[in-house]
Amino acid sequence: MSSVNLGWFLSSQTIYGIGSFAIMSMLFQLRFRKHIWTIAFISVLNSVINYLVYFNPAELKMGFIVPLISVLITFLYLSAVVKIPTLWSFVVTVTGGIVIPIVIQLGITFGSLGYFMPHELKHHIWRNYALDTISGLACCLVAFLLYIRGWSFRFDFDKLRFKWERFVVITISVLASISLPTTIILTHIHDITIALTFLSISSFLAFVFLLGYALKKEKDENEFLNTFKEVE
Numbered sequence: 001m002s003s004v005n006l007g008w009f010l011s012s013q014t015i016y017g018i019g020s021f022a023i024m025s026m027l028f029q030l031r032f033r034k035h036i037w038t039i040a041f042i043s044v045l046n047s048v049i050n051y052l053v054y055f056n057p058a059e060l061k062m063g064f065i066v067p068l069i070s071v072l073i074t075f076l077y078l079s080a081v082v083k084i085p086t087l088w089s090f091v092v093t094v095t096g097g098i099v100i101p102i103v104i105q106l107g108i109t110f111g112s113l114g115y116f117m118p119h120e121l122k123h124h125i126w127r128n129y130a131l132d133t134i135s136g137l138a139c140c141l142v143a144f145l146l147y148i149r150g151w152s153f154r155f156d157f158d159k160l161r162f163k164w165e166r167f168v169v170i171t172i173s174v175l176a177s178i179s180l181p182t183t184i185i186l187t188h189i190h191d192i193t194i195a196l197t198f199l200s201i202s203s204f205l206a207f208v209f210l211l212g213y214a215l216k217k218e219k220d221e222n223e224f225l226n227t228f229k230e231v232e
Contacts, residue, residue: 004055004125010047012132016101017043019139021074023104024096026143029152030082038081038213042073045206052199065180071098072176073206079169080213085161086168104142105135169214177207 021039025032032039046069053066074097078089108131109116116131146152181200 004051005129006051008126008129009051010044012129012136013047013050014040014043015136016105016132016139017046017136019136019143020097020101021077022143023100023139023146024074024092026146027096027100027152028092029154030078030084030092032143035077035081038077042077042206042209045202045209046070046073048202049199049206052202067098069180069203069206072172073210074098076169076173076176076207076210076214079165080173080210084157086165087160088155088157101135101139104138105131108135108138166214170211173207173211173214177204177211180204180207 018039021043022032024030049069050066071093074093075086075089078084078092079086084092114120116127121128121131181204
């Protein structure tokens, strides 16, 4: 396999991430353009985390945390930024943020006449960049078609909203921002590297960023309730 190009890897992964958010948003009628810069920022951070895990020799046994982090980031984005109920956040994350983008990428893989098959990706790393980029652009194209055609699911998300769920979102954000970096550092306390340091910082920033939104959501809800009480 050729050496990994950091710029191409981050670019292709970020495009794929934005595409996944785009199709998820259009599929469930969520506001995509309003949060585009937030989506871009967390997609870049997620791409950095993926790079530091996949291409760090010391972290080969931690590859399983990549999808876990992606799921957590998407879930917290939906709960804290888009502000939909936690149960729906989980459903939308799995279906719109994971399953649909993977199906599209698999369709491109098997429709490439062997060009993007696993053995080719293993020997030509630049084809991984191409696959992620094409998949991300395909997701954006499908999202655009869903938008102009009005093909999407419509749900009353607030029917499944519980009072306690905002505390769950804040708790998950706090635990994720602390536990993951701490675990990485403590398990490699004697052989900590620059890559591991950046991995800890990146994961910390991603979850603290979303924690900020969760706390803002809590503040806004409290202000709304106080205003409502004053009116009464």
